[in-house]
Amino acid sequence: MSDKLPIRDQIIAAVGAAIASAGFPALAGPIVLEVPKQREHGDFSSNAAMQLAKPVGAKPRDIAVAIRVALLEAAVPHLADVEIAGPGFMNFRLSPTWLYDVLETVVAAGPNFGRNAELAGRRINLEFVSANPTGPLHAGGGRWIAAGDAIANLLASQGAEVHREYYLNDTGNQLNTFRDSLFARYQRQELPEDGYVGEYMVEIADALRAEHGASLDAAQLCELGLRIVIAGIRDDLERIGVRFDTWFSERSLHENGEVDAVLQLLTDRELVFELDGAVWIRTTDFGDQRDRVVKKSDGSTTYLLNDYAYHCNKFARGFTHLINIWGSDHHGQVKSLQAGIEAITGQPGEPEIILGQLVKLLRGGEEIKISKRAGNIVTLADILDEVDADVARMTFLLQSVDTRQTFDLDIVTSQSMENPVYYVQMAHARIASIGRKAAEAGVVRAPLPAVNLALLEHPREHELLRALAQYPETLAEAAAARAPHKLTHWVLDFAARFHGFYRDCRVLDAEPELLQARLWLAEASRIGLSNALTLLGVSAPEEMARLDDESLEGAPTQ
């Protein structure tokens, strides 16, 4: 690890010092240094002068001029010039030498490039998927699998210890419906009203009948059926490459008396009251729309109380922060859960809930309405039968979870240009290809300190290094915003830059010295691309299957 501060931090420090030496007061907030959208605006720009305009009582441009003078006197490394533009922006123009430092930093950090220790010491429990174990995972659920796993990776990249958890709702009404439906199939009888019509129920019933005969009672059948469904869910998760640290049983909460204990605690603290024979919690005291029932008049507990017990259990296991990923159709439950947890623990905002819009599935240009009752679900396994996990994951991670994603099965399952995963993987494969060709030609990469990186003068080369310089920050932003799509977009942008470099800056045909510099640039690119793809859960292949290869995996089915 390099102990040298990134250029960005050096400039920020220099600006701070320049503001002081020019006799201005310090900024109220942190000094913002951003990468301008337009290259003509320099390598970095700052709006500090505009922010100082009001407190100082001077024109932004005049302030900028004063800061500029102080900055140029300070001899900041790599700083060539500071231009004042527009309403008072300061545009920092750097010598390309800063980019060579970037390359060295990337290579030195290797697999750790981009990681930091911002969240060190934090133990985060991330609960996601948690679909009821009453049937297979459906296609739209793939979004939460991909997003959850990627968010876990993002948080871990910032130094947190992240625990992936699946909450198994192995008790309650839905399970009873499952039991009754399965038992009806098992006995070859009519399904009960509102039963699960899915064909998989018939398959499970038949399998259990074949193995155990017709002698099982409903409870035994339910247990065995549950195991089969859960095993199926595990298989699907395995196929897409996600592994959970804990599968938490809701039933265990009851068996261990944790639900009763929470109710007792609420009662002791007088957070509950009785009405119409039921017990209610005063969640309105903590911002909820209305109070909620925790214990019904028939003596049974509500899902909400079970959830309180569950989240208390998570805290008891030592997690410092809880995060749940939910479909937006559950947004109405956020307040009541957080209100209760705040009442119990005193911590507001726990658990953090990431709400994601549901996926709209399209096939043949028409929306597929998913309904477990109607039995017309498209399962995740269906998707994975047609495309490999990389395609599925990348597609799910293309967009912000705030938007209602349209998952067009015709496009996703085709190898069309609208499938960006190949574009990205191609870039990585090309890097590997260069390495192979170099080896064949007997070219050995010289030690980095012996290589003249100043030969990397082409705009394509500079663009590549700029993108690498931006990576750690993009990663941190993606983690902070719980937004893996930001990283996906970095990857797409980076791949585009690499393809441009590959086209215009031939590596192996270059003069020996330049060849060496470009080999190292390719290596740094490989590191950046590989690190990012790893966090997204997408593989970085050494070579691509040939498009014209008939044995191509995931070939179009139509």
Add this chain to the structure above:
RNA sequence: GCGCUCGUAGCUCAAUGGAUAGAGCAUCUGGCUACGGACCAGAAGGUUGGGAGUUCGACUCUCUCCGAGCGCGCCA
């Protein structure tokens, strides 16, 4: 009715309150005897749903209207 979320190019989507709102696909025009062209370059495409406000500056924040999705059980 109340509440939450979302409206950006023909389509799918980006853009910590910053400068001329960006990509991909589709359309059109160029470029390969290749470190694999699943590539590159260029053109065209916009009143950021409408209106008002906040300020040096708004896709972004506030209000309002329109449109879409979802939630408002002693279901989970």
